[in-house]
Amino acid sequence: MRLPAIALAFTMSSQAALGCGGNFGSFVAELKSEAVARGHAPARVEAFFAGVRQDSRVLKADRSQGVFQKNFIDFSRAVISKNRLVNGQRNAQRYQSVFQRVARDYGVSPGVLLAFWALETDYGAVQGDFNTLNALVTLSHDCRRPALFRPQIFAALELHQRGDFDPARTKGAWAGEIGMVQMLPEDILRNGVDGDGDGKVSLKTSPPDALMSGARMLRGLGWRSGEPWLQEIVVPEGLDWSKTGLQTQLPVTEWARMGVKGRSEALAQGLRGSVLLPMGRKGPAFMAYPNFHVYFEWNKSFVYVTTAAYFATRLEGAPPYDAGNPEAGLSPNQMQALQQKLQARGHDVGGIDGILGAKTREAVQKEQIRLGLPADAWPTRALLAGL
Template identity: 35%
Template sequence: MFFLKHLVNHISHFFIIKIIIMCALLPTLAHAVIADNNFPNCKANLAERAEKLGFSSYITQTVIAGISPIEQVISFDKKQPEFTQTFEQYIKARVTSYHVRVGKEKLKQHKKLFDALEEKYGVPRQYLVSFWGLETVYGKHKGKMSILNALATLACDERRSAFFTQELLNLFTLIETKQVTTEQLQGSWAGAMGHMQFMPSSFLKYGIDGDNDGKIDLWTSEVDALTTAAHYLNKIGWQTKERWGREIKLPESFAFDKVGFDQYYPLSYFQELGITKTNNQPLPNYDIQAELYLPSGHRGPAFLLYPNFNVIMQWNLSKSYGLSVGILANKLVGAKGLAFLPKGQTNVKPYSLAKMKNLQNQLNALAFELGKPDGIWGPKSRRAIRLFQIQHQLIADGYPNDDVFSTVNSVINKGQVIP
C-alpha cells in the first residue's frame, strides 16, 4: 500500500492525464446512449453515466446542470449541405477565389512550419491549408455556438445518440483534465472546435502542442491547429507522395456496366476502358488502386479517387467535401481547377431528401434492395440505381437523374412491384 501511494505521488501530471484520456476513449463508451426526448430526463441520464465513469462533482453537478438544448442544432443536422446541394453548387461555394488567394498567403506565412510538418508527418502543406480553408475559412468562422449545449442536444436525440454521447463524455474529459475551459467552448453546431474543427475525441487522441507553450490551443494557436491536423492525417493513414485522385475524361461510348461504384480497380483497368486525363493524355502507368466517381452522373465531371481520398473521407464522410479538399489543394499549388465546370453547368437539379427517400422506397419495392431509406445518395443507393439502370437500358451511372425517377415511377405504376 505504501509503495502504491508513493508511486502515485510521483506520477507526473501529464501521465495522469494520459491515463484519464485512455479511459475516456474506451470502446464501452460507444454504447453510452442517453437519448430521451425529455431533455431534463436526458440530463439526468447523462449525470448518472458521468458519475459511474468517475467524473468529479464539478462535471456531474455544475457542468451538466448548466447544459440546455439548442433547437436549431437538430434542424442543421437534418439539412447538411452535403446532402441538399448538387456537386456544382457545393464546390462553387467552397472553392472560391478568396479561398485560393488567402490560402496561398497562408502557405507563405507558415512556410517554416510546413517545412517541418512535411518532414515529420509526410502530409503536403497544400492539403493542410485546404482543410483549414474549408473548415473555417482560415479561422474566420470557427463557430459561436456552445459546444456543450450542441453536443448535449445531439446526444439526447435518438438518431445518433451513441456517437454524440461519447463525444460529450470526451469533452468532459478535456474539461476535467483542464485542457479546455467551459468559457472557451464555442464552435460548430456539431460540436467541432477551433481552426480545423476537431471533435473532442480527435482533440484527445491527436492534439499536439505545436508551439511548445505547454498547452494545446486549437482556437487561437494556428501552429497547434495545423500541427494537430498533420499528426491526425499521418496517424489515420495518409500515404506520403501519393495524390488524392484526379479529374478524368470518359470516352464517348464508355461501358458503364463494366465498372461498379464505390469499389477499387487497378488504374490499368481504367486505361483499358479508354479513360484519359482531361487533356486527352493517357493515364500514368502507375501501380495504384482507383475508384470511379461521378458526382453528378454521366452529365457532369468524372474522377478517379486514390487511397488518400479515403483518408480525407475520415475527416468528413461527404465525397463532395473530399473533392473540395482535393481540388482546392491542387489550386493552391498552381493547378487550374476543374476542367469540366468552365464549359457550363450540368443542368443537374438538386433533389430533395424526401424525393430521394421515396425513390429508395420504390427501389426496395422493386427488389433493388438498399436498406432503410434515409434520403441520402450513398453507396447502397448508387448500387441499387445502377442495377436498375442496367435492367432498364438506361446509362448506368448510378445517379438519381430525371430518367431514373420517371422510369421507376413508370414501372411502379405498371404494377411491377415485388409483393
C-alpha cells in the first residue's frame, strides 16, 4: 500500500550519472564494483548479489497504483474496516507499555502508529512477498527513481553485514520496504530500535521493534511531541474557500473568527492550521495541524495521507466523519484530461496520472479563482468545461 517515502523527479543527466538502465547483468556488475569501493569485502559482495535477478512483478506493481485514483470517501471506507478498528484497540491494549515508551521517548500518539501498522500490513499479517533485494535492484535499474532506490541497495548490504538482512530470504513490499510498518533499508539503519531488548532490530517479527522504530522515524521527519495532526471540523457556508488547502496556514484563532469550529471537540489552541476539504466544500472537512505535514514525508499520496491521519483519530476515539453531500467528481480519464489542460496553462500537476494529488489540487484551486468558481480545490465537470 505504501508508496516510496520520497517522490523525486530526475533529469536525464542525473539518471545517467547513477548508471540506470542498460544490460541488467552489467548493471549488477557496476553495483558490485561500487560496493567494493565503499569498503565491503569482495567475497561478501559476491555472496550478497549472487542470486539477484530482475523482477517483472515489481515493475508491474510500480506502474499500476490505480487504488490511489479513488477519492477520499471511497478510499477511506475501503481500508478502514470494523475489523481494523477492533484489532487496533486490541493491539493498543496488548502493547500498552510499548506505546507508553513511544509517547515518552518520541512524542508520537498511539493512534498514529496503529493506523500505519494497520494500513501498511494489516497489523503485520500481510508484509509482502517480494524478494527485497530483487525489488531494490530492479527499481534502481529502472530509470524512473534511481536516486531513491540505489542507495537502499547499499543500506541493505550494511544490514546484511550486521546479520539483519538475508538477500535470499528477506521479503517485503514491491518498493523494497520491510516489516510491519514498512521501512526502507536506509530508514532501518537510521531509525531502527531494539524495542524488545533481544539485541536485534527485527521489524518483521517484533511489534515493539517496529513501533519504536516507526516512532523514531516520525520524530526524525519532524513530528512535534504531544500535538494533534488532524481534526474534523464544521465550516460555515460563507467561508472564503480560496483560503482553504494545505498551502494556507493560519492561526487557529483566526479560523475560529471566520466561523470554523471543531465538530466533536474544540479546536487546538496556540497552533496554526489549514482547512482541508478532501472532496470540496460540500464534503468532509478537517483542520490539518503542523504534524499532518509529516505524513507526506512517510507517503506522498494525498488520499492515503488523509486517510491514515483520519484513521489515527478514529483509533483514539473520534467519531466517523460527516461525509456531507460532495459534488460529483471526475473519472480517471476526465482527471487526466483536466491535468493536461492545467499543465498547458503552466501549472505543475506532478504528472498526468489521473490522481488528484496535492499539486493538482493547488492548480485546480488557482483556476477556480481565475474562473470565479468556488475555490475549494475539488475538480468538477464545470471546471473541466470551463478550461
